[in-house]
Amino acid sequence: MRPTDRMAEQQPKSWMRVIITLFILFHVYIMATWGLPTSPFRTRLVQKIEDYVIWSGLWHSWDMFSPDPLSLNFNVQAFITYADGVTETWDFPRMDKMGLWEKFQKERYRKWRERVRQDGYNQIWDETARWVARQHYKNPNNPPTKVVLMRAWGPIPPPKPGDYQPMPKDFDLKFNYRFEFYDVKKEDLL
Numbered sequence: 001m002r003p004t005d006r007m008a009e010q011q012p013k014s015w016m017r018v019i020i021t022l023f024i025l026f027h028v029y030i031m032a033t034w035g036l037p038t039s040p041f042r043t044r045l046v047q048k049i050e051d052y053v054i055w056s057g058l059w060h061s062w063d064m065f066s067p068d069p070l071s072l073n074f075n076v077q078a079f080i081t082y083a084d085g086v087t088e089t090w091d092f093p094r095m096d097k098m099g100l101w102e103k104f105q106k107e108r109y110r111k112w113r114e115r116v117r118q119d120g121y122n123q124i125w126d127e128t129a130r131w132v133a134r135q136h137y138k139n140p141n142n143p144p145t146k147v148v149l150m151r152a153w154g155p156i157p158p159p160k161p162g163d164y165q166p167m168p169k170d171f172d173l174k175f176n177y178r179f180e181f182y183d184v185k186k187e188d189l190l
Contacts, residue, residue, distance in 0.1 A: 027058075029049075030049060030053055030058055031058075033045040033046050033049075034046060034053060034058070034059065034060060035060070057108070070156075071155060071156055072153050072154060072155050072156060073153065073154055073155075073156050073173065074114075074117060074151060074152065074153040074154075074173065075091065075092070075094070075151070075152045075153075075173060076091075076092040076113050076116060076117045076149065076150070076151050076152075077089055077090065077091050077092065077149070077150045077152070078090045078092070078129070078132045078147055078148070078149055078150075079147070079148040079150065080132060080133065080136045080144045080146070080147055081144065081145055081146040081147075081148075082142045082143065082144055082145060083141075083142050083143055083144075083145050084142050086142075088136065090132060090135075090136065092109070092112075092113040092116070093106050093109035093110075093113065094113070095107065095109075095110050116128050116149075117151040117179070119179075125149060125179070125180040125182075126180075126182060128149065128180070129147040129149060129180055129182035129184075130147075130182070130184070130188045132144075132147050132149075133147050133182075133184045133188055133189060134188070134189055137189045143184070143186075143189055144184050144189070145183065145184050146181070146182065146183055146184060147180075147182045147184060148178050148180065148181050148182070149178070149179055149180035149182075150176055150177065150178045150179065151176065151177055151179055152173035152175065152176035152177075153173055153174075153175050153176075154172060154173040154174040154175060155174075
Protein backbone atom coordinates (compact mmCIF):
# COMPACT_ATOMS: atom_id res chain seq x y z
CA MET A 1 0.00 0.00 0.00
CA ARG A 2 1.35 3.41 -0.93
CA PRO A 3 1.77 6.10 1.76
CA THR A 4 -0.76 8.35 0.00
CA ASP A 5 -3.38 5.57 0.16
CA ARG A 6 -2.83 5.24 3.92
CA MET A 7 -3.18 8.99 4.37
CA ALA A 8 -6.40 9.04 2.35
CA GLU A 9 -7.70 6.15 4.44
CA GLN A 10 -6.88 7.91 7.72
CA GLN A 11 -8.17 11.35 6.71
CA PRO A 12 -11.92 10.59 6.91
CA LYS A 13 -11.38 9.00 10.31
CA SER A 14 -9.55 12.08 11.61
CA TRP A 15 -12.35 14.40 10.41
CA MET A 16 -14.91 12.19 12.10
CA ARG A 17 -12.85 12.32 15.28
CA VAL A 18 -12.75 16.14 15.13
CA ILE A 19 -16.53 16.34 14.63
CA ILE A 20 -17.22 13.98 17.53
CA THR A 21 -14.78 15.87 19.76
CA LEU A 22 -16.45 19.21 18.93
CA PHE A 23 -19.88 17.70 19.60
CA ILE A 24 -18.75 16.43 23.01
CA LEU A 25 -17.03 19.73 23.92
CA PHE A 26 -20.16 21.68 22.93
CA HIS A 27 -22.32 19.54 25.20
CA VAL A 28 -19.84 19.81 28.07
CA TYR A 29 -20.06 23.60 27.60
CA ILE A 30 -23.87 23.35 27.78
CA MET A 31 -23.77 21.36 31.02
CA ALA A 32 -21.21 23.67 32.61
CA THR A 33 -22.90 26.95 31.71
CA TRP A 34 -26.54 25.91 32.05
CA GLY A 35 -26.00 24.80 35.63
CA LEU A 36 -24.55 28.13 36.76
CA PRO A 37 -26.60 30.30 39.15
CA THR A 38 -28.72 32.98 37.48
CA SER A 39 -26.62 36.06 36.76
CA PRO A 40 -25.85 38.47 33.90
CA PHE A 41 -22.66 36.45 33.26
CA ARG A 42 -24.61 33.19 32.88
CA THR A 43 -27.18 34.94 30.67
CA ARG A 44 -24.44 36.03 28.27
CA LEU A 45 -22.97 32.51 28.17
CA VAL A 46 -26.24 30.72 27.39
CA GLN A 47 -27.87 33.35 25.18
CA LYS A 48 -26.75 31.84 21.87
CA ILE A 49 -27.36 28.20 22.83
CA GLU A 50 -30.69 28.59 24.65
CA ASP A 51 -32.92 27.64 21.71
CA TYR A 52 -30.91 24.47 21.04
CA VAL A 53 -30.84 23.48 24.72
CA ILE A 54 -34.60 23.88 25.12
CA TRP A 55 -35.38 22.24 21.76
CA SER A 56 -33.19 19.24 22.56
CA GLY A 57 -34.60 18.83 26.09
CA LEU A 58 -31.19 19.25 27.71
CA TRP A 59 -32.27 22.15 29.93
CA HIS A 60 -32.25 21.71 33.69
CA SER A 61 -32.29 23.87 36.78
CA TRP A 62 -30.90 23.54 40.26
CA ASP A 63 -33.18 26.11 41.89
CA MET A 64 -35.00 23.38 43.79
CA PHE A 65 -31.97 23.04 46.06
CA SER A 66 -31.09 26.61 46.92
CA PRO A 67 -31.22 29.36 47.92
CA ASP A 68 -34.95 29.04 48.53
CA PRO A 69 -36.37 25.57 47.78
CA LEU A 70 -40.08 25.12 47.16
CA SER A 71 -41.97 25.16 50.47
CA LEU A 72 -45.37 24.09 49.24
CA ASN A 73 -46.98 20.98 47.91
CA PHE A 74 -49.26 21.28 44.91
CA ASN A 75 -51.43 19.33 42.55
CA VAL A 76 -52.86 20.10 39.13
CA GLN A 77 -56.10 18.57 37.90
CA ALA A 78 -58.22 18.74 34.79
CA PHE A 79 -61.99 18.46 34.84
CA ILE A 80 -63.23 17.15 31.49
CA THR A 81 -66.90 17.66 30.62
CA TYR A 82 -68.34 15.46 27.88
CA ALA A 83 -71.21 16.16 25.46
CA ASP A 84 -73.62 14.15 27.64
CA GLY A 85 -72.80 16.38 30.66
CA VAL A 86 -70.71 13.82 32.56
CA THR A 87 -67.56 15.26 34.15
CA GLU A 88 -64.35 13.29 34.70
CA THR A 89 -61.40 14.35 36.86
CA TRP A 90 -57.85 13.71 35.72
CA ASP A 91 -54.78 14.29 37.91
CA PHE A 92 -51.65 15.44 36.16
CA PRO A 93 -48.92 12.77 36.52
CA ARG A 94 -47.37 12.74 40.01
CA MET A 95 -44.08 10.97 40.58
CA ASP A 96 -44.99 10.15 44.18
CA LYS A 97 -47.94 8.08 42.90
CA MET A 98 -45.94 6.02 40.37
CA GLY A 99 -43.88 2.89 40.50
CA LEU A 100 -40.19 2.93 39.63
CA TRP A 101 -40.58 1.91 35.96
CA GLU A 102 -43.37 4.41 35.34
CA LYS A 103 -41.32 7.18 37.02
CA PHE A 104 -38.44 6.34 34.70
CA GLN A 105 -40.70 6.73 31.66
CA LYS A 106 -42.56 9.87 32.76
CA GLU A 107 -40.08 11.93 34.78
CA ARG A 108 -40.32 14.82 32.30
CA TYR A 109 -43.97 15.29 33.33
CA ARG A 110 -42.75 16.59 36.72
CA LYS A 111 -41.44 19.83 35.24
CA TRP A 112 -44.47 20.26 32.98
CA ARG A 113 -46.81 19.85 35.97
CA GLU A 114 -44.73 22.29 37.98
CA ARG A 115 -44.70 24.93 35.25
CA VAL A 116 -48.21 24.67 33.81
CA ARG A 117 -49.80 25.75 37.10
CA GLN A 118 -47.94 29.08 37.15
CA ASP A 119 -49.43 32.28 35.73
CA GLY A 120 -46.13 33.03 33.99
CA TYR A 121 -46.76 30.02 31.73
CA ASN A 122 -50.31 30.94 30.70
CA GLN A 123 -49.26 30.73 27.03
CA ILE A 124 -49.35 26.91 27.31
CA TRP A 125 -52.72 26.62 29.09
CA ASP A 126 -54.85 26.35 25.93
CA GLU A 127 -52.54 23.75 24.38
CA THR A 128 -52.51 21.80 27.65
CA ALA A 129 -56.32 21.80 27.73
CA ARG A 130 -56.43 20.62 24.09
CA TRP A 131 -53.94 17.84 24.89
CA VAL A 132 -56.04 16.70 27.86
CA ALA A 133 -59.16 16.71 25.65
CA ARG A 134 -57.40 14.56 23.01
CA GLN A 135 -56.24 12.10 25.68
CA HIS A 136 -59.83 11.68 26.88
CA TYR A 137 -61.50 11.51 23.45
CA LYS A 138 -62.61 7.89 23.33
CA ASN A 139 -66.14 8.03 21.94
CA PRO A 140 -66.98 10.12 18.83
CA ASN A 141 -70.62 10.19 19.99
CA ASN A 142 -69.62 11.73 23.34
CA PRO A 143 -66.58 13.97 22.82
CA PRO A 144 -65.08 16.25 25.47
CA THR A 145 -66.66 19.71 25.24
CA LYS A 146 -64.92 21.60 28.05
CA VAL A 147 -61.67 21.31 30.01
CA VAL A 148 -61.11 23.21 33.24
CA LEU A 149 -57.64 23.24 34.77
CA MET A 150 -57.29 23.64 38.53
CA ARG A 151 -54.29 24.07 40.77
CA ALA A 152 -54.34 23.24 44.47
CA TRP A 153 -51.58 24.00 46.96
CA GLY A 154 -50.69 24.10 50.61
CA PRO A 155 -47.61 24.70 52.74
CA ILE A 156 -45.37 21.74 53.47
CA PRO A 157 -45.38 21.09 57.22
CA PRO A 158 -42.01 21.79 58.84
CA PRO A 159 -39.95 18.71 59.64
CA LYS A 160 -39.40 17.55 63.18
CA PRO A 161 -35.72 18.06 64.11
CA GLY A 162 -33.60 14.93 63.85
CA ASP A 163 -36.43 12.79 62.47
CA TYR A 164 -37.46 11.66 59.02
CA GLN A 165 -41.02 12.81 58.57
CA PRO A 166 -43.08 11.47 55.68
CA MET A 167 -45.96 13.57 54.41
CA PRO A 168 -48.86 13.10 56.86
CA LYS A 169 -51.73 10.96 55.51
CA ASP A 170 -54.25 13.67 56.41
CA PHE A 171 -52.29 16.42 54.63
CA ASP A 172 -54.68 18.61 52.70
CA LEU A 173 -53.99 21.21 50.04
CA LYS A 174 -55.81 24.16 51.57
CA PHE A 175 -56.07 26.41 48.54
CA ASN A 176 -57.31 25.86 45.00
CA TYR A 177 -57.99 27.96 41.96
CA ARG A 178 -59.50 27.12 38.61
CA PHE A 179 -57.16 28.89 36.24
CA GLU A 180 -58.20 27.82 32.74
CA PHE A 181 -61.61 27.29 31.16
CA TYR A 182 -61.36 25.93 27.65
CA ASP A 183 -64.23 25.12 25.30
CA VAL A 184 -63.12 22.22 23.14
CA LYS A 185 -63.57 22.60 19.38
CA LYS A 186 -63.95 19.72 16.91
CA GLU A 187 -60.58 20.51 15.32
CA ASP A 188 -58.89 20.20 18.73
CA LEU A 189 -59.68 16.49 18.77
CA LEU A 190 -58.07 15.64 15.44
